[in-house]
Amino acid sequence: MASKFKLDHEGVRQILKSPEAQAACMELAKQVAGNVSVRDGVDVLVRPYNSDRAGAQVIIAHPGGLGMQAKYGALTRAAASVGLSVKPR
Numbered sequence: 001m002a003s004k005f006k007l008d009h010e011g012v013r014q015i016l017k018s019p020e021a022q023a024a025c026m027e028l029a030k031q032v033a034g035n036v037s038v039r040d041g042v043d044v045l046v047r048p049y050n051s052d053r054a055g056a057q058v059i060i061a062h063p064g065g066l067g068m069q070a071k072y073g074a075l076t077r078a079a080a081s082v083g084l085s086v087k088p089r
Helices: 009-016 019-034 065-072 074-081
Strands: 043-050 054-061
Touching: 019 043, 019 054, 019 074, 054 065, 054 074, 065 074
Parallel strands: none
Antiparallel strands: 043 054
């Protein structure tokens, strides 16, 4: 007979918002940023954020950054190069 499982929502929240989770996200985001293929002089930034969990965002800080992603998939390719898969929301 299977035993009952009760998810500890508060415990999961604490793990997802922990400094260790933030550090792991930042490390992976830095790896992604290092693999973004852009022209010289175009900055690629990594910024941490917290919502219901820790996270990090990688940004092409250039007026044409959205176009670079749309036309060449610069961020998607960089994410794939470190083993991440990007899915639409």
